[in-house]
Amino acid sequence: MEKEQFYYDNKIIKMFLWATILWGVVGMLVGLIVALLFVFPGLLEFAGSDNAISWLSFGRLRPLHTNAVIFAFVGNGIFMGIYYSMQRLLKTRMFNDVLSRIHFWGWQTIIVAAAITLPLGLTSSKEYAELEWPIDIMVVLIWVVFGVNMIGTILKRRQRHIYVAIWFYIATLITVAVLYIFNNLEMPITGFKSYSVYSGVQDALVQWWYGHNAVAFFLTTPVLGLMYYFVPKVANRPVYSYRLSIIHFWTLIFLYIWAGPHHLLYTALPEWAQNLGTVFSVMLIFPSWGGMINGLLTLRGAWDKVRENPVLKFFVVAITGYGMATFEGPMLSFKNVNAIGHYTDWIVGHVHVGALAWNGFMIAGIVYWLAAKLWKTELYSKKLANTHFWLGTLGILIYAIPLYIAGFTQALMWKDFNPDGTLVYGNFLETVTQIIPMYAMRAVGGTLYLTGFLILGYNIIMTAKQGSPVEDELAEAAPLKKITGGRIAGEGFHTWLERKTVLFTILTTVAVLIGGLVEIVPMILVKSNVPTITSVKPYSPLELEGRDIYIREGCNNCHSQMIRPFRSEVERYGEYSKAGEFVYDYPFLWGSKRTGPDVHRLGGKYNDNWHFNHMIDPRSTSPGSIMPRYPWLVKNTLNASDLEAKMKGLVIVGVPYTEEDIQGAKAALVAQAKEIENNLRQDPEYVANYGSSNIQTKEIVALIAYLQRLGTDIKAEGNETALK
Amino acid sequence: MLKFIKHNLEGIDGVEIYPIISLLLFFIVFVSMLIFVFKLPKRSIEEKSQLPLESDLTINEFNHE
Numbered sequence: 001m002e003k004e005q006f007y008y009d010n011k012i013i014k015m016f017l018w019a020t021i022l023w024g025v026v027g028m029l030v031g032l033i034v035a036l037l038f039v040f041p042g043l044l045e046f047a048g049s050d051n052a053i054s055w056l057s058f059g060r061l062r063p064l065h066t067n068a069v070i071f072a073f074v075g076n077g078i079f080m081g082i083y084y085s086m087q088r089l090l091k092t093r094m095f096n097d098v099l100s101r102i103h104f105w106g107w108q109t110i111i112v113a114a115a116i117t118l119p120l121g122l123t124s125s126k127e128y129a130e131l132e133w134p135i136d137i138m139v140v141l142i143w144v145v146f147g148v149n150m151i152g153t154i155l156k157r158r159q160r161h162i163y164v165a166i167w168f169y170i171a172t173l174i175t176v177a178v179l180y181i182f183n184n185l186e187m188p189i190t191g192f193k194s195y196s197v198y199s200g201v202q203d204a205l206v207q208w209w210y211g212h213n214a215v216a217f218f219l220t221t222p223v224l225g226l227m228y229y230f231v232p233k234v235a236n237r238p239v240y241s242y243r244l245s246i247i248h249f250w251t252l253i254f255l256y257i258w259a260g261p262h263h264l265l266y267t268a269l270p271e272w273a274q275n276l277g278t279v280f281s282v283m284l285i286f287p288s289w290g291g292m293i294n295g296l297l298t299l300r301g302a303w304d305k306v307r308e309n310p311v312l313k314f315f316v317v318a319i320t321g322y323g324m325a326t327f328e329g330p331m332l333s334f335k336n337v338n339a340i341g342h343y344t345d346w347i348v349g350h351v352h353v354g355a356l357a358w359n360g361f362m363i364a365g366i367v368y369w370l371a372a373k374l375w376k377t378e379l380y381s382k383k384l385a386n387t388h389f390w391l392g393t394l395g396i397l398i399y400a401i402p403l404y405i406a407g408f409t410q411a412l413m414w415k416d417f418n419p420d421g422t423l424v425y426g427n428f429l430e431t432v433t434q435i436i437p438m439y440a441m442r443a444v445g446g447t448l449y450l451t452g453f454l455i456l457g458y459n460i461i462m463t464a465k466q467g468s469p470v471e472d473e474l475a476e477a478a479p480l481k482k483i484t485g486g487r488i489a490g491e492g493f494h495t496w497l498e499r500k501t502v503l504f505t506i507l508t509t510v511a512v513l514i515g516g517l518v519e520i521v522p523m524i525l526v527k528s529n530v531p532t533i534t535s536v537k538p539y540s541p542l543e544l545e546g547r548d549i550y551i552r553e554g555c556n557n558c559h560s561q562m563i564r565p566f567r568s569e570v571e572r573y574g575e576y577s578k579a580g581e582f583v584y585d586y587p588f589l590w591g592s593k594r595t596g597p598d599v600h601r602l603g604g605k606y607n608d609n610w611h612f613n614h615m616i617d618p619r620s621t622s623p624g625s626i627m628p629r630y631p632w633l634v635k636n637t638l639n640a641s642d643l644e645a646k647m648k649g650l651v652i653v654g655v656p657y658t659e660e661d662i663q664g665a666k667a668a669l670v671a672q673a674k675e676i677e678n679n680l681r682q683d684p685e686y687v688a689n690y691g692s693s694n695i696q697t698k699e700i701v702a703l704i705a706y707l708q709r710l711g712t713d714i715k716a717e718g719n720e721t722a723l724k
Numbered sequence: 725m726l727k728f729i730k731h732n733l734e735g736i737d738g739v740e741i742y743p744i745i746s747l748l749l750f751f752i753v754f755v756s757m758l759i760f761v762f763k764l765p766k767r768s769i770e771e772k773s774q775l776p777l778e779s780d781l782t783i784n785e786f787n788h789e
Contacts, residue, residue, distance in 0.1 A: 089775055163775040229776050238773035246761050251754070493760050495768050518746075 004158070004479055007472035008087045010374055012100045014471075016080035017367060017374070019108060021457050023076055024363075026115075027068030028450045034061050035446050038439035038595075041626045049617070050631050055119035057628040059554025063130045064118045069355060070128060070218065072111045077363035078222040079107070079146075082169055084370060085229040086150065089166060091159045091477040095152025099145050106142035110135060121552035122192040125587055126207045128214050129183050133194045136184045143180070147173050154501050158477040162498045164245040168225030170505055171253045175217040175512045182516075183210035187586075187649045190642050193548075197653050200582025201269055201530050204590055205261065205523050209516055212260035217512075219354065220322075221253065223362050224291055227319065230366050231298050234311050240297035244290055251287035253508060255280050257515035262333035265342065266564040267590060268579035273519055274335075280515070281333030288326030295319040310385035314365030317393055321357020325350060343560055343594040345435070346407025349400040356396045356449055364388065364456055371460050375467025384459045391452035399445030406438035415568040423571055428597040433624045533580035536713040538655045539706070541647070541669040545640055546706025549699055550589070553630065560591035561600040561710065574601035574711065581714055584655050596627060603712035608679040609686060611704045612695075633700040634690070640669055673701045 036043050037058050044056040054060070087094060094100050113135050117123075123130040131139070150173060154162065183206055186194035196203050232239050239245055261269060261277025296319050299306060306312045328350050332341050341347055372379050379385060413431040416424040425431050487496045497504055539547060550556070563569050565576040577600050582588055606614075613620050616634060618627035647655075647662045661668075677696035680686050695701060 085776070159775070161772050161775065163772060165776070232773075232776045236777065238770075238777060242769045242773040243761050243764065246764075247758065250757050254753075495764065 002478070003476045005474060005476045006093055007474055009083070009094050009097060009100065010473050011471040012094065012097075012104060013080055013084045013370065014374055015104050016076050016083060017370060017460070019076040019104070020073060020080055020363060020367065021460060023068060023072035023111060024360075024453055025450075025457060027065060027073045028446070028453060030061060030065040030068055032443065032446045032450055034058055034065050035439070035443040037061075037628070038626055039436060039443060041628060045629070049629055052629050052631050054121070054553075054630075054632045057553065057630070059557050059628070060119045060121055060123075062557045063123060063127075063554060064115060066128060067114050067118065067130060068111070070214070071114070074219055074223075074355075074359045074363065075107065077359070077366070078172075078218075078226065079103070080370070081226040081230065081363075081366050082150075082222065085165055085226065086153055086169065089159065089163045089229065090153055090157035091475070092153060092157050095149050095156060099149040099152075103142060103146045103149060106138065106145065110138055110142060113138070117192065121554070123551060123554065124184070124186065124194060124196065125551045125554070125556055125589060126183065126196065126203075127211055127592060129180070129207070129210060132192045133184070133186045133188050134191065136180070136186070140177070140181060143173075143177055147177070151501065151505075158479055160480055160499055161495070162501065162504070163229070164239075164242065164249060165225040165229040167249050167498075167504070167508070168221045168228065170501075171249070171508050171512065172217050172222040172225070174505060174509050175213060175221075175253070175257070178509075178513065178516070179210045179213050179217065182520075183207060187653050189645050189649045193642065193646075195646075195649055195653060196587035198524075198588075199584060199586045199654065200588050201579045202520075202523055203585070203588040204264055204267065204582075205269060205273060206520060207588070208263040209257075209260035209519060212263060213257055215351075215354070216256040216259075219359055220256075223359060224248075224252075226362060226366060227291075227295050227315075230369065231295055231315050231319075234309065234315065234365070234369055235299050235302045235305060237298065237302060240294050240300065244294045248287050248291045248294060250511065252284075252291065254511045254515070255284050255287060257512045258519065259284055259333070261519065262338070263592065264590075265333070265335050265338040266566070267562050268577050268582065270523070270579070273523065276519060278333050278335060282330045285326060285330040288329075289323060292319055292323035292326070295322075310379075310382055310389055311365045311369045313386075313389050314361045314368070314392075317389075317396075318358050318361035318365065321353050321361065321396070325354040325358060328353070339564070339566065340411045341407060342564075343592070344407035344411050345403040345438070345593075346411070347593065349403030349407065352403070353396065353400050356392070356399060360449070360453075361392065364392070364453070367456065367460060371463045371467075374470075375464050376470055377463060377467035380459050380462035380466060384455050388452040388455045388459070391448050391455070395445045395447075395449030395452060397445070398448060399442050402438040402441035402445070406435040406442075409435055409438075414572070415566070417568070417571075421571075423568065426572070428572070429622055429624055432595070432626060436626075530579045530583065532583065533578060533714060535716045536581055536583060538584045538650075538657060539709065540672055541640070541643055541665040542672040542702050542705040543709045544646060544650075544706075545638060545643065545669070546702035546704070547589075548646075549633070549703045550706055551587075555599075556589045556591040558591075558593065558595035558627070559597065559599045560594050561598065562590040563598055563600050569598070573598045575714060577711075578714065581711070584650075586650060586653055586655070596625075599707070599710055601711035603708045603710040604715075608676055608704050608708065609683045611707055612680055612686065612700060615700055615703065630700075633703060634693070634695065634698055636699045637697050638673075638699045638702050640666065643669065670696075672705055673697070676701045676704055 033044070042049060045052045047053065083094060083100070110131075114131055117132060117135065118130060122132050124132060150169065154166065185197045187197055188194045198206050228239060228245060258280035259277055261273045262281045263277075265274050265278070267274075296316070299312065299316070306316055331337050332347070332350065341350075368379055368385055410431045413425045413434065418424055485500070487493070497507070561577070563573045563576045570576055610621055614622065615630045617629055618625040643665050644662055647657045647665055651657050651662075673696040680695060681691070
C-alpha cells in the first residue's frame with residue numbers, strides 16, 4: 001500500500017519537557033522550604049516576627065507544594081510522555097497543533113494562577129482541589145481541549161490497534177474529568193470565594209473519593225501508560241506479558257475508584273462505607289503488583305543494560321517504588337494499621353515514596369531518554385545522570401525512613417497510658433518535639449533529591465545546546481484501510497474492542513463510575529447515614545467569618561477536626577466526633593494530618609486571651625511549638641462585606657439561616673465581637689498592649705469566635721439531657 | 725461486613741438481593757475478562773506488544789520551518 005509521509009510534532013514535547021523541569025524545581029523547592037519550617041518555624045519571618053508575611057506561612061505554602069508537584073511537575077511530565085508516545089504509537093501527528101498549544105499554555109496559566117492564589121489564601125481547603133472556582137472552570141476547559149486533541153489523534157491514527165499505554169491515557173482523561181467536576185461543585189459567593197455544595201460527612205466522602213483517585217488517575221494510570229511504552233522502548237524488548245497488561249488495566253481501573261473511604265477510617269463516616277474502602281483497597285494490591293511485576297520483568301534478560309543505562313536505573317527504582325507504595329497502601333487500609341498510621345508522618349513518608357520514586361524517577365528517566373531523542377544527540381553527561389540517580393535514591397531513603405520512624409514514634413506516644421489511666425504524654429507538644437530530629441533528616445533527604453534534580457536540569461540544558469534544534473520529525477506509514485465496524489472473521493472480542501475507541505471509552509467510563517455511584521449515591525440519598533443532632537446549630541455570622549479565616553490560613557493542613565473513637569483520643573481531646581455534628585460544615589474541615597493537636601473539641605478549652613496570645617506567638621503559650629505566628633490577624637480589619645452574600649449562598653446549599661438571621665447578621669457580628677473584646681480586657685497585659693487597638697474590629701476576634709465554638713454544640717445537648 | 729450495608733439500606737424494598745447481584749456481577753465480569761484475555765490468539769498478542777518498538781518509522785530528519 002502507498003505510504004503517507006507526515007511529521008511528528010516534537011516542539012510540543014520539548015515545551016512540556018522544559019515546563020516539567022521548571023515546575024519540578026519550583027515544586028520541590030517549595031517542598032524543601034515547608035520541610036524546613038518544621039525545624040525552623042521562624043525561617044521565613046524576614047521582617048521580624050511581628051511582621052511575618054501572611055503568604056509565606058506554612059498553611060498557605062503547603063497546598064502550593066502539593067499542587068505544584070502533582071499538577072505542575074507530574075502533570076507536565078505526563079503530558080510530555082503522552083504527546084511523544086501517542087504520536088508514535090498511532091503513527092500520526094497530534095490531531096491539531098493549535099489545540100496542543102492551547103493545552104500547553106492553558107495548563108501553564110492555571111499553574112501560575114494557582115501559584116498566585118494559593119499563597120494569597122484563596123482556597124477551597126479541599127486537599128489537592130484547593131483552587132477556587134474560576135480556576136476550576138479553567139482546568140475543566142483545558143482538560144476538554146486535551147481530551148479532544150487526544151481522541152482526535154486516536155481517530156486519525158494509522159495503526160489499527162491501540163496499544164495498552166493509550167488505554168491508560170483514556171482512563172486518565174475520563175476519570176480525572178468526572179472526579180474533578182464532582183468534587184469541585186461549589187456555590188460561588190464572590191470572584192474568589194465559594195462553598196462546597198456538600199457538607200460534613202458527604203463532603204468528606206466526595207473529597208476522598210476524589211483525593212484518592214487523584215492519586216490513582218493522575219499520578220498512577222498515566223504514569224503506568226508511560227511505563228508500558230517507555231520501559232519496552234528503552235530496554236528494546238516487548239513488555240513481559242501483554243495479557244497481564246490487559247488484566248492489569250481492567251482490574252486497576254475497576255477497583256481503584258472504590259478505595260477512597262480508606263482515608264476516612266474510624267472517622268464519623270458510616271461504617272459500611274469505611275469497610276467498602278478497606279475491602280477494595282486490599283484487593284488493589286493484585287493489579288498493582290501485577291503491573292509492577294510486568295514492568296520489572298520486561299527487563300528479563302536485559303539486566304546487564306540496567307548497569308550501563310542510567311535511564312533504566314531510574315525506571316527500576318521507580319517501578320520498585322510503585323511496588324512499595326502499592327503494598328503499603330493496602331496495608332494502611334486495614335483498620336488496625338490505619339489506627340497507627342493515620343494523621344502521622346508515616347502517611348507523608350508513604351506518599352513521598354510514590355511521588356519521589358514512582359513519579360519523580362519515572363519522569364526523570366523519560367526526560368533523559370527523550371532529551372537525546374529530541375535533540376538528536378547523546379545525553380550531555382551520563383556521569384551526571386548517574387550522580388543524579390544516586391543522590392535521588394539516597395534522598396528518597398533519607399526522606400522516607402525518618403518519617404516512618406517519626407510516624408510510629410508519635411502514634412505510640414499518642415496512645416501511651418500510665419497505669420492509673422492517664423496519658424503518659426498528655427501534652428501533645430511532647431510528641432512533636434520528640435520527632436523534630438526526624439523532620440531535620442527529612443529536610444536533608446529532600447535537599448539531596450532536589451540537588452539531583454537540579455543536576456538533571458543542567459544536564460538537559462547542555463544536551464539541548466549540543467544537539468540539533470529539529471522541531472518536526474518526518475515519518476511515514478500506510479493509512480488505515482476502511483474495514484467493517486463489526487467483528488471480522490477470527491478477530492477476538494478484545495481485539496475488536498480495542499479498535500472501537502468510542503465504545504472502549506464508554507466501557508472504561510462505566511467501569512470507573514460504578515464504584516463512585518455505589519459509595520456516593522447512598523451517602524447522599526439515605527438519610528440514616530447522617531443521624532441528626534438537634535442541638536447542632538449553624539455558625540453565627542462572626543464564627544462563619546472566623547471559619548473562613550481558618551480556611552484561608554490553611555489551619556486544616558496541620559489540625560484535624562475529627563476525634564476517632566479511641567480511648568486515647570477521647571482522653572486527650574474529649575468526646576469522639578459524630579457525623580451529625582458536621583451537617584453545617586460547608587466544606588468539611590476534618591484534615592488528614594496532625595502536626596498539631598486535633599481541634600474539634602477546642603471550644604471552651606482555653607480562654608479568649610490564650611487564643612489571642614497563641615496566635616500572635618504560639619511559643620508564648622506553648623514553649624517549643626512549631627506553629628507559625630499570625631501577627632496579621634491582629635492588624636487586619638475584618639472584612640465582613642460579603643457576609644450576607646455568604647449566608648444567602650449557604651441557605652441555597654442547605655443551611656437554615658432565616659431572613660431575620662441574614663438581615664441582622666452585621667449587628668450580631670458586632671455584638672459577638674464586642675463580647676470577645678470584653679473577655680480579652682480581663683487580662684491587664686492585654687489592656688496595656690492592645691487596649692487602644694480596637695481589636696474587636698480585627699480578624700483575630702472572628703477566628704477566636706470560631707475556635708471557641710468548635711465542638712461545643714454537642715455539649716449543649718448534654719446539658720439538656722441532664723435537665724430532663 | 726454485610727450487616728453494615730443492610731442496616732443502612734434496610735428501608736429499600738428487597739434490598740437483600742443487592743449484595744447477591746453485585747457479587748454475581750463482579751464474578752461474571754472478572755471471570756469473563758480473564759477468559760477473553762487468555763483466549764486471545766498468541767499472534768495478535770505478539771503483534772501488539774511489538775507496537776512501541778516498531779514505531780520508529782522516521783526516515784530522515786530536517787527542519788522544515
